[in-house]
Amino acid sequence: MQNEWLYIGLFLIVGVALPAAALVLAWLISPKKSNPIKDSTYECGMETVGESWVQFKAQYYIFGLVFLVFDVEMVFLFPWAVSLGKLPLFAVLEGIVFILILVAGLAYIWRKDALEWV
């Protein structure tokens, strides 16, 4: 058991180290001739106009929220799905009730037009 996660930990370390090493190598062997025009922010070839900050639509947050609720639902459903093979029929029905309650929630916010990207 421990060994599995140790392997994953080693994999994570190598997964970060190898791309980082490539970036360091690229930084070492690349020329460094910086000048202000090259380093300026890209805006389709023109000078930047205004702050580089955009008014963030509140709709992004709504989508994130709906995603969060459904994500937690999925996490609940994973153990249900794994143990489904050995359980009697009412276990499936309990899971279906769980899903249907959340579908009702989705239907509510659908009707409220909260899923529009206006």
Added chain:
Amino acid sequence: MNFWKDPIQVTADWLMSLFTGWGMAEGLANVLISLLGIVILVTIMLVIDILLVWIERKVVARFQDRLGPNRVGPFGLIQPFADIIKLFIKENITPVGVDKVVYNLAPVLSVFSVLILWAIIPLAPVIIGVDLNVGLLYLVAAGAIGTLSIIMAGWSSNNKFALLGAFRQVAAMISYEIPMVVALLIPTVLAGTMGMLGISEAQQGMWYVFLSPLGALIFLISAVAELGRAPFDLSEGESEVVAGFHIEYSGMKFGWFYAGELLHAFTFGGFWGILFFGGYHFFGLENWGPLVAAAIVLFKALLGYWVIMWIKYTLMRIRIDHMLAFNWKFLVPLSLVVLMVTALLNTLLRGASVWILFLSMFLANALIAWITIEILRGRSRIAREKVEGSAQPVVESAHH
């Protein structure tokens, strides 16, 4: 133990005896052997990544009725290596006002989130990094880290277009994670385990694509959206937000974003093959040896990658509001219905022969698809009548 029957274990045993013969402690030798295996796997993946660049350019050329790179080396095979060398020696331009740490960390995290997926992919019954019993959730977790890297890239670039592209991309990615996770729940229900090896083993009788074609389709669609590839590549639309979150990246940093995206597509092709198309099973061919099984898995991954490329180079880009409406109003309810029907049928028909299971599930999927298409036709007819007017054309009577 014959080397060809279990190459990893034989090599590991030989190395272990070598290390302990040198006087090394067993725990440390274990760690070193694991590290060696990981480095070899990651290197193989990166080499495959370079070949994928060549495949991508040749295939897109053929789709567009041209030849693709054919000057550098035979059939242009050296082209991606030349590209990699160019990316390495490009100047490291860091625009003003970027947040240096986050800016440099983002491409590393992006390709990191793809590389770590190869720890759980079963290339053969005995060739697998580690058979986590929570393999599918690990897949979702790696996707979460990829999403984070995109926000980091967009925000740290100090550029309006990068920020906008990054937000759109993240909104699309997190939305499409829901149908993807539900589609991942379908093989979990059918196999009774989240571990990749268990799911591959359980498909010995019948591949899951036959038991749940809608599940395979939903997984493919949401995987393409997760990858940020066309037709869901709004954040990379050249005419719209110029290059989305990786505008201000050049050189090897951009190289990692690009190569990471291709490797991600290949990995998802691999997952599609393992979860729905039987993994390393191929009518008994996998019993010849683990290397044959690994070749089968890689071949299926290539086929999945080809389907993903086919979709990219055929379909047009979808607008962001259509993309999100498609997800929340169509894919999420559809995938939940498919999951419920699959779970119900799986429990009702427990113990039945595999052909009865196949027949009933396939018919249930076909029924769901038919009902869906009928509902869509009805609604599109209503929408069309609202626009055009539903009156019968009265011009006919004038001609009599």
Added chain:
Amino acid sequence: MTILFLITAVVILASAVMVVTSRNLVHAALWLVSALFGVAVLYALLNAGFLAVVQVVIYIGAIAILFIFAVMLTRREMRDTGPGLNKNWWVSALTSILTFGGLAFLLSSWSGFSQTPAAIPSGFDAVSALGDALISPDAFVLPFEVASVLLVAALVGAVYIAFNPRAGDSPRAGDSPRAGDSPRAGDSRK
């Protein structure tokens, strides 16, 4: 194992301190991601693999992203807001030291630290056991269903509070095909 735990604990504590003291809000959110990842590593060290990946999926994949979205909704994230110390910082320092002392005293007098935990039987499938517990009527099925109601309540409440329909969008005057949708509430929307 102990040294891994110590390294992880140091990382979590350092990230937590950086979250609170960081002047840039987005940096604070990213340090929070690092702290949450450290907690996931702790779960993995305790052999709770399912909880470790769930921690990454939910906390880092959803909640941290929501934090970053919320930070970006305010205009202040791009500016350095200066030192965040309040005038009465000594009151809060005193309170936290007292709380920490009380908790440390309580925990140190708990005998559970010196007992060895029961060994998990080999071949024990934690996820399957969790699934069994979530379903069986004399275990956790009622909290399981109530959790879904709670999630819907959170969803409905959040949308009700946060969603601001523009005028002219929501009241659907004369839009009769809309009424035709509701009779299909019995089956899930496809």
